[in-house]
Amino acid sequence: MSSSESVKSLTELVQQPCPTIDTSKDGKPPEPSDPPASDSQPATPLPLSGHSALSIQELVAMSPELDTYGITKRVKEVLTDNNLGQRLFGETILGLTQGSVSDLLARPKPWHKLSLKGREPFVRMQLWLNDPNNVEKLMDMKRMEKKAYMKRRHSSVSDSQPCEPPSVGIDYSQGASPQPQHQLKKPRVVLAPEEKEALKRAYQQKPYPSPKTIEELATQLNLKTSTVINWFHNYRSRIRRELFIEEIQAGSQGQAGASDSPSARSGRAAPNSEGDSCDGVEAAEGPGAADAEESGGPAAAAKSQGGPAEAAAATEEREEAPRPAEKAEAPPSGTPAPDATDDEGRPRGPADGPGPVPNPAAAAPAAGEDAATSAAPPGEGPCRARDGADRSSALPSTSAPAAARRASSLQSLFGLPEAAGARDSRDNPLRKKKAANLNSIIHRLEKAASREEPIEWEF
DNA sequence: TAATAGTCAATAAT
DNA sequence: ATTATTGACTATTA
Numbered sequence: 001m002s003s004s005e006s007v008k009s010l011t012e013l014v015q016q017p018c019p020t021i022d023t024s025k026d027g028k029p030p031e032p033s034d035p036p037a038s039d040s041q042p043a044t045p046l047p048l049s050g051h052s053a054l055s056i057q058e059l060v061a062m063s064p065e066l067d068t069y070g071i072t073k074r075v076k077e078v079l080t081d082n083n084l085g086q087r088l089f090g091e092t093i094l095g096l097t098q099g100s101v102s103d104l105l106a107r108p109k110p111w112h113k114l115s116l117k118g119r120e121p122f123v124r125m126q127l128w129l130n131d132p133n134n135v136e137k138l139m140d141m142k143r144m145e146k147k148a149y150m151k152r153r154h155s156s157v158s159d160s161q162p163c164e165p166p167s168v169g170i171d172y173s174q175g176a177s178p179q180p181q182h183q184l185k186k187p188r189v190v191l192a193p194e195e196k197e198a199l200k201r202a203y204q205q206k207p208y209p210s211p212k213t214i215e216e217l218a219t220q221l222n223l224k225t226s227t228v229i230n231w232f233h234n235y236r237s238r239i240r241r242e243l244f245i246e247e248i249q250a251g252s253q254g255q256a257g258a259s260d261s262p263s264a265r266s267g268r269a270a271p272n273s274e275g276d277s278c279d280g281v282e283a284a285e286g287p288g289a290a291d292a293e294e295s296g297g298p299a300a301a302a303k304s305q306g307g308p309a310e311a312a313a314a315t316e317e318r319e320e321a322p323r324p325a326e327k328a329e330a331p332p333s334g335t336p337a338p339d340a341t342d343d344e345g346r347p348r349g350p351a352d353g354p355g356p357v358p359n360p361a362a363a364a365p366a367a368g369e370d371a372a373t374s375a376a377p378p379g380e381g382p383c384r385a386r387d388g389a390d391r392s393s394a395l396p397s398t399s400a401p402a403a404a405r406r407a408s409s410l411q412s413l414f415g416l417p418e419a420a421g422a423r424d425s426r427d428n429p430l431r432k433k434k435a436a437n438l439n440s441i442i443h444r445l446e447k448a449a450s451r452e453e454p455i456e457w458e459f
Numbered sequence: 460t461a462a463t464a465g466t467c468a469a470t471a472a473t
Numbered sequence: 474a475t476t477a478t479t480g481a482c483t484a485t486t487a
Contacts, residue, residue: 085475100466102477115464115485188469189480208462229461230481237463238479463486472477 059127060119068108069248071125076105082135084142092141093128094121107241110248191231195221199231207236 079089090101104121111119128134191199202209202217209217209232218225 087475096465097467098476099468099478102475103466103479106477109464113464117484118465121465185469186481190470191480227480231479233462234480237465240463461487464484465482466484467480467482469480470478473475 056120056123057116060116060123063119063123063126065111066119066122066126068111068114068122069245071122071129072105072108074129075125078129078135082139084135084138088138088142088145092138094124096121107245109241109244113244189223189227191223191227195223199228199235203232203235207232 086101087098090096090098094101198221214228215225218228
């Protein structure tokens with residue numbers, strides 16, 4: 001069969017219910033089609049509905065832009081409406097574990113920020129949503145699982161338990177517990193809240209600590225170096241994603257009513273990141289951000305502790321903010337994280353500085369887009385109307401007056417419909433994050449501009 | 460070489 | 474029971 005043929009139908013399969021006639025804009029030019037993936041790998045062992053061949057990878061490659069936020073929203077609805085769990089859905093439909101599914105559904109990244117691999121689950125979800133029997137199939141799976149489970153239990157009860165307690169026999173209960181066990185299982189590190197706080201503080205001053213700094217942190221907190229490194233990696237990406245969703249939600253808060261549908265959606269309101277304040281930004285320069293957020297509430301979070309973490313506390317007198325009331329601003333208050341001398345890691349050539357910067361240029365438009373699309377309830381009519389008039393700013397381009405670019409970035413950022421007055425002070429934290437973010441971006445742009453380098457911003 | 464992206468899997472929290 | 478969180482790993486990418 002001609003690839004073009006199948007390609008077409010498949011593309012339709014993936015299409016979102018609401019055919020956004022955005023084709024006019026195209027925009028994904030380079031997706032050259034080239035099926036680079038034609039190498040090894042078993043590819044898709046998953047269900048992938050009846051379809052014939054064509055791996056999802058190929059589907060992903062030619063998939064039109066999908067509204068990830070809208071998709072996850074609908075998936076969540078369907079799952080909860082039908083009492084289907086994430087584990088079942090994940091293993092059966094996506095080939096992912098429960099934890100991954102939870103994360104994906106709660107914090108989907110915008111389509112354009114996803115790699116080919118990252119898009120896969122979303123394509124699968126879209127495919128699943130389009131499948132008229134999706135729920136039935138899953139329910140069947142559920143039944144089957146239960147049956148199997150019952151069976152197992154039965155046999156183990158009636159029969160002598162043939163399996164399970166693998167070890168046993170010897171080993172008794174042992175008071176030493178599974179300690180000496182060849183150390184086969186790592187304990188799984190669990191950072192104490194104090195340690196996390198110390199790391200967060202360090203992050204705020206330097207999102208990309210030098211190896212030296214990392215080493216010091218590890219020593220002071222009594223952690224393995226790799227743990228600290230991992231923590232920074234994880235934290236950076238976590239922060240990044242948080243900004244994504246905040247943008248999206250901020251952009252969609254406007255209206256909502258419309259045709260509410262069955263089952264309430266997921267009310268998420270303000271997740272308010274606990275006491276971690278707006279990390280993620282500000283490393284650039286100005287103080288700008290240090291919010292205590294949460295006016296009148298959990299102000300008194302864990303504060304004093306003299307326990308184990310004294311290492312951190314000791315070296316760095318905590319600056320914290322004893323006075324939540326006066327959040328005003330806490331400039332990078334002197335307190336260098338660990339060991340004063342620390343200073344800067346300096347190196348880092350290209351893009352560096354304030355790392356935790358997702359890209360506003362892209363994010364902003366994305367937010368609008370997602371919002372628009374997802375706003376429409378699952379299947380049906382009125383889909384978006386907005387076209388791609390403004391969504392042009394999504395790509396690199398490069399050589400353009402930095403100033404101009406910055407201006408446009410600012411515009412798109414601020415341009416977010418602020419209408420829908422309804423919000424009061426609630427958006428403060430968000431605003432701050434955005435502002436801080438903007439600052440860091442500006443900082444980078446200026447830096448770049450001054451050195452007249454074409455640099456490629458991935459906006 | 461180091462940063463990022465995507466996940467896993469243990470374990471916390473509901 | 475499920476769902477959410479998060480340290481660690483693996484594969485990519487620049």
